[in-house]
Amino acid sequence: xxxxxxxxxxxxxxxxxxxxxxxxxxxxxxxxxxxxxxxxxxxxxxxxxxxxxxxxxxxxxxxxxxxxxxxxxxxxxxxxxxxxxxxxxxxxxxxxxxxxxxxxxxxxxxxxxxxxxxxxxxxxxxxxxxxxxxxxxxxxxxxxxxxxxxxxxxxxxxxxxxxxxxxxxxxxxxxxxxxxxxxxxxxxxxxxxxxxxxxxxxxxxxxxxxxxxxxxxxxxxxxxxxxxxxxxxxxxxxxxxxxxxxxxxxxxxxxxxxxxxxxxxxxxxxxxxxxxxxxxxxxxxxxxxxxxxxxxxxxxxxxxxxxxxxxxxxxxxxxxxxxxxxxxxxxxxxxxxx
Amino acid sequence: xxxxxxxxxxxxxxxxxxxxxxxxxxxxxxxxxxxxxxxxxxxxxxxxxxxxxxxxxxxxxxxxxxxxxxxxxxxxxxxxxxxxxxxxxxxxxxxxxxxxxxxxxxxxxxxxxxxxxxxxxxxxxxxxxxxxxxxxxxxxxxxxxxxxxxxxxxxxxxxxxxxxxxxxxxxxxxxxxxxxxxxxxxxxxxxxxxxxxxxxxxxxxxxxxxxxxxxxxxxxxxxxxxxxxxxxxxxxxxxxxxxxxxxxxxxxxxxxxxxxxxxxxxxxxxxxxxxxxxxxxxxxxxxxxxxxxxxxxxxxxxxxxxxxxxx
Numbered sequence: 001x002x003x004x005x006x007x008x009x010x011x012x013x014x015x016x017x018x019x020x021x022x023x024x025x026x027x028x029x030x031x032x033x034x035x036x037x038x039x040x041x042x043x044x045x046x047x048x049x050x051x052x053x054x055x056x057x058x059x060x061x062x063x064x065x066x067x068x069x070x071x072x073x074x075x076x077x078x079x080x081x082x083x084x085x086x087x088x089x090x091x092x093x094x095x096x097x098x099x100x101x102x103x104x105x106x107x108x109x110x111x112x113x114x115x116x117x118x119x120x121x122x123x124x125x126x127x128x129x130x131x132x133x134x135x136x137x138x139x140x141x142x143x144x145x146x147x148x149x150x151x152x153x154x155x156x157x158x159x160x161x162x163x164x165x166x167x168x169x170x171x172x173x174x175x176x177x178x179x180x181x182x183x184x185x186x187x188x189x190x191x192x193x194x195x196x197x198x199x200x201x202x203x204x205x206x207x208x209x210x211x212x213x214x215x216x217x218x219x220x221x222x223x224x225x226x227x228x229x230x231x232x233x234x235x236x237x238x239x240x241x242x243x244x245x246x247x248x249x250x251x252x253x254x255x256x257x258x259x260x261x262x263x264x265x266x267x268x269x270x271x272x273x274x275x276x277x278x279x280x281x282x283x284x285x286x287x288x289x290x291x292x293x294x295x296x297x298x299x300x301x302x303x304x305x306x307x308x309x310x311x312x313x314x315x316x317x318x319x320x321x322x323x324x325x326x327x328x329x330x331x332x333x334x335x336x337x338x
Numbered sequence: 339x340x341x342x343x344x345x346x347x348x349x350x351x352x353x354x355x356x357x358x359x360x361x362x363x364x365x366x367x368x369x370x371x372x373x374x375x376x377x378x379x380x381x382x383x384x385x386x387x388x389x390x391x392x393x394x395x396x397x398x399x400x401x402x403x404x405x406x407x408x409x410x411x412x413x414x415x416x417x418x419x420x421x422x423x424x425x426x427x428x429x430x431x432x433x434x435x436x437x438x439x440x441x442x443x444x445x446x447x448x449x450x451x452x453x454x455x456x457x458x459x460x461x462x463x464x465x466x467x468x469x470x471x472x473x474x475x476x477x478x479x480x481x482x483x484x485x486x487x488x489x490x491x492x493x494x495x496x497x498x499x500x501x502x503x504x505x506x507x508x509x510x511x512x513x514x515x516x517x518x519x520x521x522x523x524x525x526x527x528x529x530x531x532x533x534x535x536x537x538x539x540x541x542x543x544x545x546x547x548x549x550x551x552x553x554x555x556x557x558x559x560x561x562x563x564x565x566x567x568x569x570x571x572x573x574x575x576x577x578x579x580x581x582x583x584x585x586x587x588x589x590x591x592x593x594x595x596x597x598x599x600x601x602x603x604x605x606x607x608x609x610x611x612x613x614x615x616x617x618x619x620x621x622x623x624x625x626x627x628x629x630x631x632x633x634x635x636x637x638x639x640x641x642x643x644x645x646x647x648x649x
Binding site: 076079080081098099100102103105106107109111113114115117118126127129130131132133134174175178 | 356357358359361362365366368369373376465469470471473474475476477478479480481484
């Protein structure tokens with residue numbers, strides 16, 4: 001595992017607006033939407049979450065990590081399903097376990113077990129009534145939420161006949177019912193076909209654009225990368241890193257960055273680059289060369305200077321390991337697979 | 339200009355005030371009862387319960403009708419029976435709109451109710467734990483206690499559907515069969531007693547059902563768990579008190595009997611008229627019932643605070 005990066009409030013964006021936030025108190029909008037303060041969670045002798053401090057104020061945040069890294073525990077704490085053994089989790093200043101805090105939080109759990117005899121519409125309506133809405137308002141919100149996730153025409157069938165993708169959509173609809181400021185989504189893209197996935201990714205972006213904060217846990221890093229570059233990386237119960245993939249990569253100075261360079265004179269360029277103190281190795285192949293360098297910022301500055309000085313014709317310059325997979329691989333000490 | 343219907347389906351900020359979590363508990367109860375009503379077994383048991391009710395309903399009618407033929411005989415399967423004897427028999431089984439009519443009705447209905455509750459427990463509560471539906475409930479703005487309240491309300495609805503509601507109907511019927519001018523006034527305390535008995539059953543059986551369902555979760559173990567207090571302990575109590583002539587306090591281990599004693603107290607029954615006669619005091623039975631309720635509450639409190647609730 002790579003060196004831990006200090007957890008910072010890198011994810012601060014504009015706070016949410018136009019939702020039920022007024023239901024707690026008016027001055028609560030000044031407080032962080034979701035705040036973990038040294039939160040730890042023990043399951044008997046097992047430490048699932050270790051001293052996590054995290055603050056979310058808006059935008060889309062990806063939550064990634066290997067199995068058993070503590071993602072689910074973090075999501076459960078965020079949605080008030082469980083209480084931290086130590087520390088505190090608050091939503092706009094209200095304890096996440098308090099039912100009032102859940103007016104601000106929509107949760108789409110990974111599990112999709114519910115009463116199979118109910119139709120999708122009935123299920124969402126029941127959830128709306130649980131939110132405290134009167135029948136008419138519950139019906140209106142049910143229709144709106146189902147429309148939003150593209151399930152209007154298929155909502156009257158029993159849940160037992162639903163595909164995985166349809167279940168995901170219905171679960172998402174019930175999470176959106178009360179127009180929450182914070183949406184906590186556990187594997188929301190799991191089982192959804194590519195077209196549906198694009199629709200949902202668009203919906204997530206749309207929700208974020210309206211000021212909502214989304215915390216999305218996913219194993220599908222490619223999809224997550226398309227959605228956001230803000231990630232929280234979990235490893236062994238700790239937050240290993242928080243920030244954009246670029247920010248995280250930049251902090252991993254101990255790990256050399258791999259950059260593919262396609263130039264007209266690769267051997268000469270390789271010789272010049274090896275003279276740079278940041279460069280630790282160069283591989284030359286038919287298409288160009290792959291440079292491994294520490295301190296990416298200094299390397300790119302030096303590379304640009306040399307390009308101008310020597311008049312290289314650079315056809316392609318591509319960092320190979322700024323993907324979520326690669327960054328995770330560095331942080332988690334593996335291949336990056338989660 | 340046409341109506342822009344699509345705007346109705348779009349999100350807009352909520353301007354109303356959502357109702358409190360107690361309404362959420364009511365929603366939990368509603369969906370739970372609806373789920374139970376979707377089971378065929380439930381309707382089969384409800385039909386049995388209805389038969390018990392009709393037995394009491396028509397027997398009360400028969401009792402009044404027979405009393406009009408005081409000097410005659412009626413034929414049962416060709417055998418002439420003196421109406422006076424028949425009337426005496428029906429009077430002995432208390433089908434006369436008295437305290438023991440309602441006490442006996444709830445007692446007999448208990449046999450079916452126990453089976454219904456074993457089914458209800460696993461359907462209403464056990465499934466949420468076994469299949470992992472709980473996060474859906476607990477992610478909504480209700481506290482754990484509201485979730486449990488909703489489930490207890492659902493169980494209470496079933497209990498009252500089988501006991502209190504038909505007992506009230508029997509009370510109304512008795513008033514219509516006898517002199518209703520005086521019956522309703524003189525026996526108003528019976529109506530209050532029926533409601534009190536129903537409340538006692540609702541609270542006790544509701545908590546016990548939910549606690550047992552949280553503990554064992556599935557139907558078959560739930561039935562087996564019910565067999566203990568409601569069948570096995572009753573048999574032991576009867577054997578020890580009636581057979582071995584031990585202290586009547588041994589009957590306290592029979593929870594249904596304890597509830598019966600408390601119910602009869604609500605109805606204002608004379609303790610000397612309770613059968614079988616060797617019974618513990620009402621306060622002792624009440625103490626046991628309170629202990630069971632307290633134990634269930636403590637167990638549920640412990641469980642809702644535990645991690646396993648979302649496992």
